Amino acid sequence: MIGVAVVGYGYWGPNLVRNFSEAAGAELLAVCDVNKDRLAAVQGRYPGVSITDDYESILRDPRINAVAIATPVTTHFRLAMSALMAGKHVFVEKPIAASSEEAQKMVDEAARRRLVLAVDHTFVHTGAVRKMRELVDGGLGEIYYYDSVRVNLGLFQHDVSVVWDLAVHDLSIMDYVLPSRPVAVSATGMSHIAGEPENIAYLNLLFDSNLIAHVHVNWLAPVKVRRTLIGGSRKMIVYDDLEPSEKIKIYDKGITLNGGSQANGEAVRQALVGYRSGDMWAPHLDMSEALGTELKEFIRCVEHAETPLADGHAGLRVVRILEAATLSLAQRGRVVELEPVRRVA
Template sequence: MRNDQVGVGVVGYGYWGPNLVRNFAASPQANVVAVSDLDQSRLATCRLAHPSVQTTNRYQDLLDDPTIEAIAIATPAHTHYEMALAALRSGKHVLVEKPLASSADLVRRLIDEAERRRLILMVDHTFLYTPAVQKIKELVDKDDIGDIYYYDSTRVSLGLFQSDVSVIWDLAVHDLAIIDHIIDDIPIAVSATACRHVAGAPENMAHLTLFFQNSCVAHVNVNWLSPVKVRQTFIGGSKKMIVYNDLEPTEKIKVYDKGITVDGASENAHQFRIGYRAGDMWAPHISAKEALRSEVEHFTDCVRNGARPLSDAQSGLRVVEILEAASWSIAAQGKPVLLRQPPRIRAAAIG
């Protein structure tokens, strides 16, 4: 291992772990030292793909190895907190697969531990590193879209039923991370409904609505029981509108110069006239670079330079707070649940 490389240990070699190992191994900034998993057959598969990587069924071996500076956690969601806490207490920087933990309180404990030890704690919100979402963020920041009126997403497929998390913690988490990243406003409440169609399993379909301080609203539809796979998002702005289809091989983003104009003074609202604007559509160039490659390079950069990650623990906390509130709303048959707000925002809402 070169001196400028970050020594990495990966725990979990099931669904997402192989992708992490592959991308860390391909990065000149990282050196995958060891992989841990309880399943010997998975470790055998890892050794075939990466002969130079050590394998072990003891997570403690990764924590005890002084050549490992950072731990990437790709285990079931209910184990994230304990494994991340153990890694931080061992002096390791940590990248955790989403969600960061199973409750906001547990996330705050991890944040406190990481800050006390001056370690990087980053959550794997992979979509933030996709060229498509980065382009959307760029368009929003340049005010090409104008004020965002709505975010409307459908994320469905005949998917893998999870045993320890519901569909909102598995799929909706992606959209919540994107919303947190691109919308320059803080949601004040969430309403959610969901149902399960397999006895004893978590909810497999859900609808979430996020309410913001301004007129923006976000709808997220997630489902593990769809006959087709759909990954489509509509973002409506006062100037332009975006259609983002993650399944498109090339033109993932289409920007429409469409919208409305309103004629008439506000005091004569009953007399206003709606005009329609229909301009051009264009599809901006999107890089083909794999998002996870960008993410692991960003993580190792942050470890080396002490920089704040794009998907830092605070962003992970905001997402988990929404997921937690959405779970409470589901239990209350869709009753809106207020979200914890910074004092300034809370005072404005009360006033």
């Protein structure tokens, strides 16, 4: 049985507490928060769980094997590193850290101590995103583009931009689904409230191949949209996370390139474009709660020394893109090269 403590009982913490309290193989021992009212709410709903505002007591408790951190991103590094140095496995809310330097140190520390470090990239544990990965691996052909839109009216954040708040979801999905990693990013965006971070942004991600990715995030849209398109040489995917049942639709549509011609006595190849339009179908998906699936995987990884789907390296790759996008935003869309993620043996 893996003893677990949840640190932070604000927006996401209650979901972690609920799922850990129900997960086989886990025993929720403690919840830590600096807010007394939140702790009182925990005590009222989970009377058998210890509550504390002293994080050090969590680290000292030998019964606690793993710590789940759901606090503001600026605190992730300090809390996670303390837990790792105390010999605890760590599950941390996205993004994994406020900088790639911090994330790299967390990854290195976990590797040195042979501890599990997982980041809460919840969407990669959904049936829809896993199905997309399966299709990309074997059914779409050569991948041409990845295009996502994640917009709504609010919720405005004052400490991070819309890129760090919303685009992190799409970047984590992209990191899991696509067969290659981006090598550069260009981003443009704007803040419409003086002194506040950007509330609308457009990210373009470049690859070594002809693949291109685009992410649009926006806190000022009149409607909520959560849609991703993936185009391949054989088939195309539309993923709509707001659809209650048919979240994934696969289109047997595309183009065919044929032929050549002679022009002015010189051999000039001209692509003659033909259009192919076949069937559309919606595959059956696993509709299990993604967070529950994710936390069960985390417990299993702790028990058997396995690597989680969204490990520290995945978190680091996403933060490096977020950092590069932030730099590009400040420089009006300049292309920023991405540094490859190194691994510690």
